[in-house]
Amino acid sequence: MGLEIVPTGATLGAVVTGVDLAALDAAALGEIERAWDEHAVLAFPDQHLTEAEQAAFSRRLGPLERSLTQNNVGADPEIIVLSNMRDDGTLWAAESAHGLFLEGNNYWHTDSSYKRIPSKGSALAARVVPETGGETAFADMRAAWDALDPEMQAYLEDKSAVHSYAYSQGRVGGTEALSEAEWEALPPVEHPILRRHPATGRPALYIGRHASHIAGEDKRESRALLERLCANACRPPRVFVHRWRVGDLVLWDNRCVLHRGLGHPPDQPRHMTRTTLAGDGASNEWSLTA
Numbered sequence: 001m002g003l004e005i006v007p008t009g010a011t012l013g014a015v016v017t018g019v020d021l022a023a024l025d026a027a028a029l030g031e032i033e034r035a036w037d038e039h040a041v042l043a044f045p046d047q048h049l050t051e052a053e054q055a056a057f058s059r060r061l062g063p064l065e066r067s068l069t070q071n072n073v074g075a076d077p078e079i080i081v082l083s084n085m086r087d088d089g090t091l092w093a094a095e096s097a098h099g100l101f102l103e104g105n106n107y108w109h110t111d112s113s114y115k116r117i118p119s120k121g122s123a124l125a126a127r128v129v130p131e132t133g134g135e136t137a138f139a140d141m142r143a144a145w146d147a148l149d150p151e152m153q154a155y156l157e158d159k160s161a162v163h164s165y166a167y168s169q170g171r172v173g174g175t176e177a178l179s180e181a182e183w184e185a186l187p188p189v190e191h192p193i194l195r196r197h198p199a200t201g202r203p204a205l206y207i208g209r210h211a212s213h214i215a216g217e218d219k220r221e222s223r224a225l226l227e228r229l230c231a232n233a234c235r236p237p238r239v240f241v242h243r244w245r246v247g248d249l250v251l252w253d254n255r256c257v258l259h260r261g262l263g264h265p266p267d268q269p270r271h272m273t274r275t276t277l278a279g280d281g282a283s284n285e286w287s288l289t290a
């Protein structure tokens with residue numbers, strides 16, 4: 001059976017079957033890249049990739065990015081472990097620093113927007129899934145930009161937001177999950193709020209939980225505006241929720257998609273591995289050169 005791409009019905013997202021990501025030929029890779037540009041989120045059910053296969057597939061889409069913190073890196077630096085399970089199988093408490101670090105993912109964000117060069121995309125694979133909850137939601141920031149009225153688009157089009165992990169994670173807690181040296185490598189950075197996709201040219205709203213306020217504007221007022229924009233953006237028909245099964249891999253475009261975890265009962269294990277595609281740009285200090 002050939003590769004099949006079925007759109008989700010939301011403005012973003014498609015489910016891709018009839019393909020083995022561990023054994024992709026160049027033609028199938030090309031089809032996947034085209035579908036990714038169009039749908040921005042691709043769910044690949046039933047892949048059951050090893051960590052090495054996940055990293056190898058991801059590298060075919062571009063160089064990978066180093067994790068924010070050493071705490072969630074496995075034996076392979078390309079693999080970021082998002083898990084509430086300790087090595088001995090016991091679970092981290094939700095209110096532990098590690099639990100709060102994970103909890104941060106449950107607010108709308110785009111990966112690494114607090115880095116000087118943010119990530120291009122992420123691939124997340126499900127290895128242990130909870131019985132209830134634990135879904136991941138994705139929101140289409142291209143459609144969100146298109147839905148803004150022309151006055152708001154004109155206001156935002158030359159503005160930048162200040163993105164800060166100290167701001168976003170400070171609201172949740174668990175900041176001690178990072179070392180002092182790790183915090184020092186994360187000064188606030190600015191990114192344009194209007195972001196054009198390099199492949200499609202489509203404009204997208206580039207905001208999310210790491211965006212603290214608008215550069216050069218009143219902090220309180222512009223923060224409230226960013227929160228309103230985010231709340232309005234992340235609504236149907238622009239949202240697609242993926243309910244995980246073990247073996248699934250979902251690939252999303254961080255340049256035009258926000259995502260968040262929906263949370264799950266803290267007494268249930270959930271173990272996911274992520275590979276992160278480094279953003280384009282010369283001398284990206286977060287890029288892993290294998």
Ligand code: OGA
Nearest residue numbers: 105124135136260261274
């Ligand atoms: C991520 C993330 C949310 C989730 O992997 O970057 O935010 O549902 N995950 O685990």
Ligand code: MN
Nearest residue numbers: 105109110111
């Ligand atoms: Mn994330």
